[in-house]
Amino acid sequence: MNKKNYFMRSLNLSHFRNIVVLTGAGVSAASGIRPFRGRGGQWDEIDPLESSDHSLLETNPKAIWQLYGALRRQVKTAPLNAAHIRLAEVEAQLSPDQKFTLITQNIDGLHQRASSSNVLEIHGSIHRTRCSNPTCSLAPHLDNDPHDNTLPICQICGSCLRPDIVLFGEQLPLKESWAAKLALRDCDLFIAIGTSGTVSPASSFVRSADYAGARTILINLEPMEPKNPYFKEEYLGYAEELVPLMLNFSSG
Numbered sequence: 718m719n720k721k722n723y724f725m726r727s728l729n730l731s732h733f734r735n736i737v738v739l740t741g742a743g744v745s746a747a748s749g750i751r752p753f754r755g756r757g758g759q760w761d762e763i764d765p766l767e768s769s770d771h772s773l774l775e776t777n778p779k780a781i782w783q784l785y786g787a788l789r790r791q792v793k794t795a796p797l798n799a800a801h802i803r804l805a806e807v808e809a810q811l812s813p814d815q816k817f818t819l820i821t822q823n824i825d826g827l828h829q830r831a832s833s834s835n836v837l838e839i840h841g842s843i844h845r846t847r848c849s850n851p852t853c854s855l856a857p858h859l860d861n862d863p864h865d866n867t868l869p870i871c872q873i874c875g876s877c878l879r880p881d882i883v884l885f886g887e888q889l890p891l892k893e894s895w896a897a898k899l900a901l902r903d904c905d906l907f908i909a910i911g912t913s914g915t916v917s918p919a920s921s922f923v924r925s926a927d928y929a930g931a932r933t934i935l936i937n938l939e940p941m942e943p944k945n946p947y948f949k950e951e952y953l954g955y956a957e958e959l960v961p962l963m964l965n966f967s968s969g
């Protein structure tokens with residue numbers, strides 16, 4: 718289990734009716750988007766408690782924009798990779814009686830750029846801005862200005878604006894969490910890609926999927942440590958290599 722498994726089987730997706738895929742930072746790594754957690758991540762250089770904790774909205778919101786403004790600039794030119802492209806192709810090739818839900822922890826919007834359509838962004842989107850005042854009527858809106866020079870201020874209530882993402886210490890968005898739960902309740906195939914199988918949300922999602930009787934698969938660069946028994950299959954490697962090899966509509 719500690720060495721790469723090169724003998725992966727191709728999955729014939731036509732055998733499944735309700736497919737749920739969870740993607741994490743490992744899916745965007747080949748696009749040059751560095752993970753915010755884990756080895757080689759942005760947090761190696763920046764303390765998350767200093768740069769991305771929700772309490773910064775009150776004490777130093779500019780620090781949040783410095784980090785996520787830089788990410789907005791980076792995402793703008795980031796190329797899609799083979800994992801994004803294959804996941805979008807799979808969704809487009811489904812038969813009418815098949816359902817495909819793509820839950821992503823990534824905030825970069827690259828799945829949508831690759832033309833995936835049923836995407837649940839459980840950590841929000843770097844491409845949207847909203848008001849930091851929860852009672853304000855300003856709706857979240859598309860915005861790709863990095864705002865790393867001047868702190869943006871809400872025109873309605875005067876509070877500072879913030880990226881529409883889940884910061885450390887914040888809850889997952891209710892609508893997306895609920896939709897993810899519904900999809901998992903009925904799924905017969907669950908694949909987590911480029912995310913740790915031992916921490917939330919993958920660890921809780923796979924439990925729901927297993928409870929629903931789904932086949933459960935983890936595709937990740939790092940082996941699970943400790944092993945999560947709800948993942949019945951584990952394939953080690955780069956998402957951009959394994960996803961195109963494994964996700965097919967015929968046996969091979």
Ligand SMILES: [Zn+2]
Binds near residue numbers: 848849854872876
């Ligand atoms: Zn406001």
